[in-house]
Amino acid sequence: MWFFLVRRVLYAIPILLGVSLVVFLMMKMVPGDAADIMIPPEAPKEVAEMIRARFGLDQPVHIQYVRWLQSMATGNFGTSIFTNQPVGSELFSALTNTFLIATPAVFVGFTCGVLLGTLAAFNSGTWLDKLFSSMAIAGVSLPHYWVGMVLVAIFAVVLNVLPGQGMGPEGFPGSWEQIKHLVLPVVTLSLIPMGVISRLVRANVLEILSMEFVTALAAKGLRRRNVLLHIMKNAAPSALALMGLQFGYLLGGSILVETVFNWPGSGSLLNLAIFRRDIPVLSATILVLATIFVAINILVDVLQTLIDPRIRR
Amino acid sequence: MSDQSPIAVLPEIDALKRAVAGKSYWRRVGEQLLRDRLTLSVMLLLSVIIIMVLAAPLFATHDPTVGSVLKRLKSPGYPGHWLGTDEVGRDLWSRILYAGRYSLLCGVLPVLLALLIGGVLGLSAGYFGGTTNSIIMRSMDVLYAFPSILLAVAICGMLGSGIGNTILALTITFIPPLVRISETVTTQVRAFEFVEAARASGARPLSIMHFHILNNVLGPILVYATSLISISIILAAGLSFLGLGVTPPDTEWGLMLNNLRQAIWVNPLVAALPGAMIFITSMCFNLMSDGLRGAMDVRM
Numbered sequence: 254m255w256f257f258l259v260r261r262v263l264y265a266i267p268i269l270l271g272v273s274l275v276v277f278l279m280m281k282m283v284p285g286d287a288a289d290i291m292i293p294p295e296a297p298k299e300v301a302e303m304i305r306a307r308f309g310l311d312q313p314v315h316i317q318y319v320r321w322l323q324s325m326a327t328g329n330f331g332t333s334i335f336t337n338q339p340v341g342s343e344l345f346s347a348l349t350n351t352f353l354i355a356t357p358a359v360f361v362g363f364t365c366g367v368l369l370g371t372l373a374a375f376n377s378g379t380w381l382d383k384l385f386s387s388m389a390i391a392g393v394s395l396p397h398y399w400v401g402m403v404l405v406a407i408f409a410v411v412l413n414v415l416p417g418q419g420m421g422p423e424g425f426p427g428s429w430e431q432i433k434h435l436v437l438p439v440v441t442l443s444l445i446p447m448g449v450i451s452r453l454v455r456a457n458v459l460e461i462l463s464m465e466f467v468t469a470l471a472a473k474g475l476r477r478r479n480v481l482l483h484i485m486k487n488a489a490p491s492a493l494a495l496m497g498l499q500f501g502y503l504l505g506g507s508i509l510v511e512t513v514f515n516w517p518g519s520g521s522l523l524n525l526a527i528f529r530r531d532i533p534v535l536s537a538t539i540l541v542l543a544t545i546f547v548a549i550n551i552l553v554d555v556l557q558t559l560i561d562p563r564i565r566r
Numbered sequence: 567m568s569d570q571s572p573i574a575v576l577p578e579i580d581a582l583k584r585a586v587a588g589k590s591y592w593r594r595v596g597e598q599l600l601r602d603r604l605t606l607s608v609m610l611l612l613s614v615i616i617i618m619v620l621a622a623p624l625f626a627t628h629d630p631t632v633g634s635v636l637k638r639l640k641s642p643g644y645p646g647h648w649l650g651t652d653e654v655g656r657d658l659w660s661r662i663l664y665a666g667r668y669s670l671l672c673g674v675l676p677v678l679l680a681l682l683i684g685g686v687l688g689l690s691a692g693y694f695g696g697t698t699n700s701i702i703m704r705s706m707d708v709l710y711a712f713p714s715i716l717l718a719v720a721i722c723g724m725l726g727s728g729i730g731n732t733i734l735a736l737t738i739t740f741i742p743p744l745v746r747i748s749e750t751v752t753t754q755v756r757a758f759e760f761v762e763a764a765r766a767s768g769a770r771p772l773s774i775m776h777f778h779i780l781n782n783v784l785g786p787i788l789v790y791a792t793s794l795i796s797i798s799i800i801l802a803a804g805l806s807f808l809g810l811g812v813t814p815p816d817t818e819w820g821l822m823l824n825n826l827r828q829a830i831w832v833n834p835l836v837a838a839l840p841g842a843m844i845f846i847t848s849m850c851f852n853l854m855s856d857g858l859r860g861a862m863d864v865r866m
């Protein structure tokens with residue numbers, strides 16, 4: 254088992270190298286480089302050359318890549334060409350804000366998803382199953398940015414009970430005002446994990462229900478509640494794994510929901526960087542988000558190996 | 567965005583049952599579908615949407631680009647504009663029709679392209695195994711390291727907005743999952759004895775792939791691709807919503823949603839309408855995928 258775990262963690266190194274290469278190539282594909290954006294077209298040629306040299310843009314591409322990778326790996330994300338602020342600190346506070354909505358969202362989504370999926374599976378074929386299954390399929394098919402807008406329309410415009418924009422007062426959320434700002438984004442983000450997880454749980458529970466050990470347990474005279482426990486134990490690993498993956502998707506994919514709610518997270522940072530053509534911020538944000546996603550995937554695999562002995566090789 | 571976890575697929579290769587029934591696989595799939603009323607009505611609705619959108623000039627009541635300052639943000643039911651008007655007074659119904667062209671194009675085309683590229687890559691990876699498999703699958707692992715929205719946004723953000731870049735970005739986003747599923751099913755089918763028999767009788771790799779493998783893997787891959795279309799439509803509209811996709815004067819459901827965002831404080835109902843179209847279309851593709859899965863007897 255330890256061999257499997259070590260191998261899984263070590264496999265992240267080539268993946269991350271590949272990811273950095275992809276991000277770097279995307280950076281190079283941008284029409285014009287960072288210097289073109291900073292330097293006004295009427296600037297003298299010497300000044301342009303000087304700025305290029307300062308950022309190492311006069312070097313061959315492979316040396317640029319190695320240098321860029323070196324600074325990224327050591328946590329030096331460079332400075333924004335728009336605000337002149339270090340990218341690292343901006344990125345850190347944005348990521349914290351994204352975590353603030355993604356974490357509760359994935360828990361809400363997981364709880365609702367498991368509940369809906371299990372209930373649907375146990376009542377398979379009845380109207381309850383149909384209702385819950387259609388809720389799940391709606392959760393997967395809903396454009397969540399639109400749901401965000403609709404929720405704002407209902408709760409902020411018509412009913413005027415919840416704030417629809419921003420994250421309220423600064424600081425760690427503890428006050429009522431700050432929690433109120435969390436509600437709508439969290440509900441919006443939790444829809445996709447809810448749909449995906451409940452569909453998986455329903456299918457899994459149905460499959461387990463048809464297995465012989467369940468019949469054996471019931472025949473043995475075990476109470477319904479205890480049989481349920483056995484079933485949940487078997488359905489848990491894959492649902493937990495999916496929850497981990499969904500958390501990764503929410504962190505990396507919150508850009509749409511953050512735009513709707515003007516939530517100052519990593520997605521908003523990304524959006525801003527794109528429109529300012531702020532390449533250092535853009536590449537660092539993409540790289541960090543992808544790295545976090547890889548790390549979450551590894552964590553999920555490791556946890557799954559620990560929980561479910563069948564996966565160990 | 568949605569479940570992209572590796573999926574084990576066991577294609578139905580029940581030759582005996584088929585022989586007894588005396589019908590081909592696709593014929594049975596067709597008969598199954600005809601009995602499935604939900605899937606049939608969903609497909610009907612989809613065809614209606616597609617026809618209306620393609621023949622937009624026939625069904626549109628107004629020029630989608632001409633607005634009137636006096637008739638801004640009218641609610642559905644306003645005389646002359648049965649679905650209301652947008653933020654510059656353009657007819658919402660006509661605009662939704664014209665916008666649907668780009669929404670469907672950006673939703674369906676990337677999946678088709680990715681199906682072609684990813685299918686070929688996955689089939690080769692699964693059939694040849696060994697080094698070919700390692701090279702293809704490991705490079706897909708790199709693309710898998712990006713959450714799908716992030717990858718699409720990153721490519722569009724770096725390359726700039728526009729329909730071409732949107733389609734390119736979404737195609738790249740959907741290649742990895744399609745490669746993975748084609749590889750999984752191909753590896754499974756390859757292990758069957760009829761493939762071994764074909765090889766032993768001297769068939770070339772290409773003809774084995776064509777006659778023995780493709781027919782058996784097509785079902786699961788197509789079912790999976792239809793479910794990806796629903797994600798693709800949401801993502802394509804999402805990119806336009808961010809201002810990274812289709813650019814004015816062309817319009818698209820996501821872009822309409824973006825333009826109407828501020829109007830939500832004035833007329834929430836009108837602002838929400840284009841999103842409803844995204845939802846309905848995406849839901850239809852999802853339900854159709856479920857129906858096809860049932861009819862083709864694909865277990866995922």
